[in-house]
Amino acid sequence: TRSTRPQRMLKAVQKKATKGDPESVISAIDYFCKHSEWAMNVGDEKGSILDSVVTEVNPSTVLELGTYCGYSTVRIARLLSPGTKFITLEFNPANVTIARQIIAYAGLQDKVTVVEGSSGDLIPQMKERFGITTFDFIFLDHWKDRYLPDIKLFEECGLLRKGSVLLADNVICPGAPEYLEYVRNSPRYESRYYPAHLEYTKVEDGLEKSVFLE
Ligand SMILES: Cc1ccc(Cc2cc(O)c(O)c(C(=O)NC/C=C/[C@H]3O[C@@H](n4cnc5c(N)ncnc54)[C@H](O)[C@@H]3O)c2)cc1
Numbered sequence: 001t002r003s004t005r006p007q008r009m010l011k012a013v014q015k016k017a018t019k020g021d022p023e024s025v026i027s028a029i030d031y032f033c034k035h036s037e038w039a040m041n042v043g044d045e046k047g048s049i050l051d052s053v054v055t056e057v058n059p060s061t062v063l064e065l066g067t068y069c070g071y072s073t074v075r076i077a078r079l080l081s082p083g084t085k086f087i088t089l090e091f092n093p094a095n096v097t098i099a100r101q102i103i104a105y106a107g108l109q110d111k112v113t114v115v116e117g118s119s120g121d122l123i124p125q126m127k128e129r130f131g132i133t134t135f136d137f138i139f140l141d142h143w144k145d146r147y148l149p150d151i152k153l154f155e156e157c158g159l160l161r162k163g164s165v166l167l168a169d170n171v172i173c174p175g176a177p178e179y180l181e182y183v184r185n186s187p188r189y190e191s192r193y194y195p196a197h198l199e200y201t202k203v204e205d206g207l208e209k210s211v212f213l214e
Pocket residue numbers: 040041042065066067068069089090091092095117118119120141142143144146169170173174198199
C-alpha cells in the first residue's frame with residue numbers, strides 16, 4: 001500500500017540528515033516541505049519565532065499539543081536546559097510512531113516524552129501521571145477548535161502560574177478566532193501577535209503569545 005506523507009518525511013530525514021544533529025533534521029524536513037511535499041510543520045519562519053520565545057522563557061516544564069511528526073518538538077527540545085520536563089501530546093498512533101523516530105534521529109529522545117492520547121483526556125492527568133504542578137511554556141498546534149477548550153482546561157486544572165507563557169500557531173490560517181477573542185479580551189492574559197506566514201507559503205499567518213497574569 002502507498003506510504004503516508006509522515007512516512008515519506010521520515011525517509012527524507014533518514015536520507016538527508018545527520019544522526020544526532022537536530023539542526024540537520026530541521027533542515028531536512030524544511031527542504032522536504034519546500035521541494036517535495038508541503039506538510040503542516042510550524043516551519044522555518046514561525047519556527048524562528050518559536051525558538052526565540054522558548055529561549056526567552058527558558059522553561060523548566062513544557063507542554064506541546066499536537067506533535068504531528070515532531071518537527072516543532074525537535075525545535076523546542078534542542079533549546080532546553082538539562083533536567084527540563086518536556087511532554088508532547090499526539091492522538092494519532094501513526095504520527096506518534098513517526099514522531100518518536102524523528103525525535104530519536106535528532107538524538108533528543110531523552111529530552112521529551114511523546115504521550116499518545118487526546119489533550120482533553122491527558123491534560124487533567126498531568127499532575128498524577130507526570131508529577132507536573134504547573135507549565136512554564138505551552139505550544140498549541142493541534143486542531144484549532146481545541147485551543148479554547150484546552151486553555152480553559154489548563155485554568156480549571158490549575159496548570160498555569162503567574163508568568164506561564166502560551167504560544168499558539170495558526171491563529172490566522174487556518175485560524176482560531178474564539179481562542180484569539182478569549183486571550184485578547186480576558187484580564188487574566190497579556191497577549192501579543194507575531195505576524196508571519198503559513199509555513200512554506202506567502203499566505204498570512206502568525207503566532208499569538210499569551211502570558212497568564214494571575
Ligand atoms: C484551510 C486550511 C487547512 C490547512 C492549513 C494548513 C495547516 C497549517 C498548520 O500549521 C496547522 O497546524 C494545521 C492543522 O490543521 N494542524 C492540526 C494538527 C493536528 C495534529 O495534532 C494532532 N491532534 C489534533 N488534535 C489533538 C488533540 N486534541 N490531542 C492530541 N493530538 C491532537 C493530530 O493527530 C495531528 O497530528 C493546518 C491551512 C488552511
